[in-house]
Amino acid sequence: MKKYKRNQRIGALMKIFAEKPNYIFSYNYFSEVFNAAKSTISEDVAIVKELVNELDYGRIETISGASGGAVFIPVMGIEEKTDILSELCMLFSQKNRILPGGFIYMTDLFNNPNIVTNIAKIIASEFSNIKIDYIITVETKGIPVAVMSGQKLNVPVAVIRRNNKVTEGATVSINYVSGSSNNIQTMSLSRRSLKENSRVLIVDDFMKGGGTCKGMADMMREFNAEVVGTAVVIETKEPEKKLVDNYLSLLVLNKINEKEGLIEIVPNYKLLK
Amino acid sequence: MKKYKRNQRIGALMKIFAEKPNYIFSYNYFSEVFNAAKSTISEDVAIVKELVNELDYGRIETISGASGGAVFIPVMGIEEKTDILSELCMLFSQKNRILPGGFIYMTDLFNNPNIVTNIAKIIASEFSNIKIDYIITVETKGIPVAVMSGQKLNVPVAVIRRNNKVTEGATVSINYVSGSSNNIQTMSLSRRSLKENSRVLIVDDFMKGGGTCKGMADMMREFNAEVVGTAVVIETKEPEKKLVDNYLSLLVLNKINEKEGLIEIVPNYKLLK
Known part of the structure; x- marks a missing residue:
């Protein structure tokens, strides 16, 4: 199975979030899509969270725990x-x-x-x-x-x-x-x-x-x-x-x-x- | 004006492309949004192009020249x-x-x-x-x-x-x-x-x-x-x-x-x- 670079995962994550705002994606889902450990995904999401914040796109909320996930909530400046x-x-x-x-x-x-x-x-x-x-x-x-x-x-x-x-x-x-x-x-x-x-x-x-x-x-x-x-x-x-x-x-x-x-x-x- | 990391620009580029497929964005536009040189943007777009390709999202087409730009054409596998x-x-x-x-x-x-x-x-x-x-x-x-x-x-x-x-x-x-x-x-x-x-x-x-x-x-x-x-x-x-x-x-x-x-x-x- 393919492995992806961090750059690529960040881009892909942002695409997935942007296409389905207000939808909770599980870390398991991202894990499968990118063939990466949940800890890696969690780091990726943290980067995306910061970028969404810095670029004033709204916010990423994360849900912790075993069935954890993340959701992109667009809020307009x-x-x-x-x-x-x-x-x-x-x-x-x-x-x-x-x-x-x-x-x-x-x-x-x-x-x-x-x-x-x-x-x-x-x-x-x-x-x-x-x-x-x-x-x-x-x-x-x-x-x-x-x-x-x-x-x-x-x-x-x-x-x-x-x-x-x-x-x-x-x-x-x-x-x-x-x-x-x-x-x-x-x-x-x-x-x-x-x-x-x-x-x-x-x-x-x-x-x-x-x-x-x-x-x-x-x-x-x-x-x-x-x-x-x-x-x-x-x-x-x-x-x-x-x-x-x-x-x-x-x-x-x-x-x-x-x-x-x-x-x-x-x-x-x-x-x- | 804010400067962004490559990671962040890649994520933001992918968001912009995903939200408006089949739309030609000029490098000038990206240059302004990210406060970065066109040569930098051009490298970013090359990375996004590869990721779109690797993840089977379709393709990015680039238009060269002074009024150059890029467009995301989603094609489904x-x-x-x-x-x-x-x-x-x-x-x-x-x-x-x-x-x-x-x-x-x-x-x-x-x-x-x-x-x-x-x-x-x-x-x-x-x-x-x-x-x-x-x-x-x-x-x-x-x-x-x-x-x-x-x-x-x-x-x-x-x-x-x-x-x-x-x-x-x-x-x-x-x-x-x-x-x-x-x-x-x-x-x-x-x-x-x-x-x-x-x-x-x-x-x-x-x-x-x-x-x-x-x-x-x-x-x-x-x-x-x-x-x-x-x-x-x-x-x-x-x-x-x-x-x-x-x-x-x-x-x-x-x-x-x-x-x-x-x-x-x-x-x-x-x-x-």
């Missing part, structure tokens, strides 16, 4: 967060995004893996200290952000559908009032999609009145789930009072001037404190 | 592919997944970031030698696989909608015949979502008759786009003749026995040659 939020503001406020009726075309951004990854990294960083069992979202535009956040936090995702689908099995459906349009809408979630008594993080792309997020929270009650957080990519400044409390937005849409083609979007400054 | 496909077969064929009418509940798997990441790694590996500008999918269940594949291949994703949405701007709509149900359905794609003359990879979760993938291919003609590949996670064995040719499936659903609760799913053995 203010500098990187500022860079990402500034870039997002720039992208979302591009002049040509205004659609008739004062809507903003954002679909390309919410489907762009690089942009979605940056958004998910911030969400995962902000919720890295909270125990979460599932991320919940509602189709369609929020799905990429929800799944990428789930990847970063190492939790499964449940997607609420607008309609009842035969491939979902038994579902729970609720009606809710869309905060912005005052329309009554329906959402359905498969009974199988989450276990009872779960702790869930609600993720969505856009919040105006907060009706959709409130609908998701109401749905969670039907599953005896506890909503431990709500994250949206963009909230509108108006109405200031939303139908949900305690949510985190990354960006705030201050105003749209359809005539002049101006969109004013700023970072949520709470994130930069 | 047979062993890892076999492991992933076996695990997928096991998961998708769990007995309790059978729904009334002979449908299979798969939603939890298609929304599980770890499973979706494994699927996307195989898709990205198989299409790593083809120039792709966009990944195309149709809502809803295929979106996570499409976005994660886009992340691995470093290409944007366009999601075709079942209905026309006001937030999509001007759209192109087509009607298509669903291969399995023989129903006529509609799909719409925003005009802004892809540039003319693009090379696209179609990605979807499930293929029976192939009508949906054919619909997507037809839609691509309206955008003067060239379909350079089609990837689906699961295809059914019957009908053997699909409405599209030249597609790649990861898994083949041989049969469902609703009465006995048996699902027979096997890997697509072409992937393991």
Whole structure:
């Protein structure tokens, strides 16, 4: 069996951690992969721990004992967060995004893996200290952000559908009032999609009145789930009072001037404190 | 400014490459991040190149010259592919997944970031030698696989909608015949979502008759786009003749026995040659 140099093991360890953050890898696993003694692995992990710390990537936590292991918890520094939020503001406020009726075309951004990854990294960083069992979202535009956040936090995702689908099995459906349009809408979630008594993080792309997020929270009650957080990519400044409390937005849409083609979007400054 | 040890730079380089595969990083970028001379970076990259090779992670390609850089192209070995496909077969064929009418509940798997990441790694590996500008999918269940594949291949994703949405701007709509149900359905794609003359990879979760993938291919003609590949996670064995040719499936659903609760799913053995 191959033996690897320390350099190589450090690189490989960092790759393994980076590809599966918030996942506990056992020393036994690393031992097998690298064909090396656990004491060697333990030294390697100590080096990786220091490098993660020095480069401001978050932290490595180690679990000691016979079934010991290590987990990489990415936490983003203010500098990187500022860079990402500034870039997002720039992208979302591009002049040509205004659609008739004062809507903003954002679909390309919410489907762009690089942009979605940056958004998910911030969400995962902000919720890295909270125990979460599932991320919940509602189709369609929020799905990429929800799944990428789930990847970063190492939790499964449940997607609420607008309609009842035969491939979902038994579902729970609720009606809710869309905060912005005052329309009554329906959402359905498969009974199988989450276990009872779960702790869930609600993720969505856009919040105006907060009706959709409130609908998701109401749905969670039907599953005896506890909503431990709500994250949206963009909230509108108006109405200031939303139908949900305690949510985190990354960006705030201050105003749209359809005539002049101006969109004013700023970072949520709470994130930069 | 901080200086880093070689060990640390190797680890950090591998993290950067792993988080953004198929993306060309310039030596200038690394030089700034690590506060090190380009000659040093070049030596570091050579070490990373060897480790990627030795550990069967794919390959690092370097671009020489003043604006030189390096890119990590993950390519999966047979062993890892076999492991992933076996695990997928096991998961998708769990007995309790059978729904009334002979449908299979798969939603939890298609929304599980770890499973979706494994699927996307195989898709990205198989299409790593083809120039792709966009990944195309149709809502809803295929979106996570499409976005994660886009992340691995470093290409944007366009999601075709079942209905026309006001937030999509001007759209192109087509009607298509669903291969399995023989129903006529509609799909719409925003005009802004892809540039003319693009090379696209179609990605979807499930293929029976192939009508949906054919619909997507037809839609691509309206955008003067060239379909350079089609990837689906699961295809059914019957009908053997699909409405599209030249597609790649990861898994083949041989049969469902609703009465006995048996699902027979096997890997697509072409992937393991």
